[in-house]
Amino acid sequence: MVNTLQKPKLKELHPNIQSTAKETLLTPRFYTTDFEALAKMDISINEEELKAILEEFRTDYNRYHFIRRGEFSQTWDHFDEDTRKLFVEFLERSCTAEFSGFLLYKELGRRLKNKNPILAECFLLMSRDEARHAGFLNKALSDFNMTLDLGFLTKSRSYTFFQPKFIFYATYLSEKIGYWRYITIYRHLENNPENKIYPIFNFFENWCQDENRHGDFFDAIMKANPEILNDWKARLWCRFFLLSVFATMYFNDTQRSDFYSAIGLNARDYDKHVIEKTNEVAGRVFPVILNLKDPKFYERLEICVSNNAKLREIDSSEQHYTLKFLRKLPILVSNASQLLKLYLINPINTEHLQGNIR
Ligand SMILES: [Fe+2]
Numbered sequence: 184m185v186n187t188l189q190k191p192k193l194k195e196l197h198p199n200i201q202s203t204a205k206e207t208l209l210t211p212r213f214y215t216t217d218f219e220a221l222a223k224m225d226i227s228i229n230e231e232e233l234k235a236i237l238e239e240f241r242t243d244y245n246r247y248h249f250i251r252r253g254e255f256s257q258t259w260d261h262f263d264e265d266t267r268k269l270f271v272e273f274l275e276r277s278c279t280a281e282f283s284g285f286l287l288y289k290e291l292g293r294r295l296k297n298k299n300p301i302l303a304e305c306f307l308l309m310s311r312d313e314a315r316h317a318g319f320l321n322k323a324l325s326d327f328n329m330t331l332d333l334g335f336l337t338k339s340r341s342y343t344f345f346q347p348k349f350i351f352y353a354t355y356l357s358e359k360i361g362y363w364r365y366i367t368i369y370r371h372l373e374n375n376p377e378n379k380i381y382p383i384f385n386f387f388e389n390w391c392q393d394e395n396r397h398g399d400f401f402d403a404i405m406k407a408n409p410e411i412l413n414d415w416k417a418r419l420w421c422r423f424f425l426l427s428v429f430a431t432m433y434f435n436d437t438q439r440s441d442f443y444s445a446i447g448l449n450a451r452d453y454d455k456h457v458i459e460k461t462n463e464v465a466g467r468v469f470p471v472i473l474n475l476k477d478p479k480f481y482e483r484l485e486i487c488v489s490n491n492a493k494l495r496e497i498d499s500s501e502q503h504y505t506l507k508f509l510r511k512l513p514i515l516v517s518n519a520s521q522l523l524k525l526y527l528i529n530p531i532n533t534e535h536l537q538g539n540i541r
């Protein structure tokens with residue numbers, strides 16, 4: 184679950200090590216929602232599936248998975264400074280995203296406790312998983328002499344409010360894209376073990392199954408509310424969320440392509456694979472998916488990628504704020520126009536792919 188402007192403090196365990204990450208619009212964000220509306224939600228038409236998912240959560244397949252064994256008991260001082268920075272940033276962003284999922288699910292579980300017990304327990308058990316993931320990543324940060332101050336985040340978090348249906352679209356995609364991100368890295372390293380330069384990747388196979396189950400929960404909850412999937416507004420919003428999630432990931436990862444190179448991956452190829460798979464899977468629940476085959480799709484994203492590089496360059500210059508703003512304005516307009524054109528690419532209708540609940 185992603186994304187906040189409010190980020191936890193990255194604490195140094197050793198005084199001469201600095202945080203690598205800066206605040207940007209693309210850093211993880213936190214969500215809140217209308218808890219009353221969620222509590223009143225009728226899930227009866229898909230209750231059986233939701234109960235089956237709850238049973239899976241209760242089974243807790245990964246109870247003993249996240250245990251650091253011998254492979255971590257060595258130093259990582261042989262990493263050069265650049266690789267170390269890339270790793271710290273990767274771990275920090277992943278930990279923040281996992282922790283943001285934990286906070287949202289925990290709060291949902293708590294607020295729905297006496298009103299919608301099936302959903303409440305599902306949310307609590309998902310928050311258990313996300314806390315485990317965040318904790319494991321934070322422990323990994325300590326291998327690089329860093330730690331995230333998650334207590335700071337809990338106290339000073341600021342939220343973006345989303346109606347429940349938007350939380351469903353966004354978290355569904357975030358869980359499914361998380362699954363594809365983890366499994367793609369895992370499979371790549373399985374085939375190219377020489378690139379496995381840090382043991383956290385060994386945990387990704389079982390880990391991503393948690394994310395897949397979380398995604399399935401949101402799939403089931405949306406199918407329990409077919410009215411949020413089957414009208415013209417749903418089509419427009421699903422397109423919007425698909426594009427937002429894919430574009431954000433593409434911008435983030437291309438900006439950090441050195442991290443992917445460090446583990447033998449090409450950031451663009453990796454993202455294209457993850458986007459294609461997530462888009463395809465989303466077709467099982469969303470009424471539309473994006474037409475990624477349109478040659479303009481990645482062409483327009485690439486224009487934004489180079490625009491973003493120019494924006495960063497202007498930001499880091501010593502010029503006056505007004506001058507910076509004037510230089511940035513045409514680039515921001517170009518980005519907005521590219522994203523609008525991307526949004527207007529004809530989507531693919533998927534209603535024929537879905538089950539009979541709709
Ligand atoms: Fe997670």
Ligand SMILES: [Fe+2]
Nearest residue numbers: 358393394397
């Ligand atoms: Fe998750």
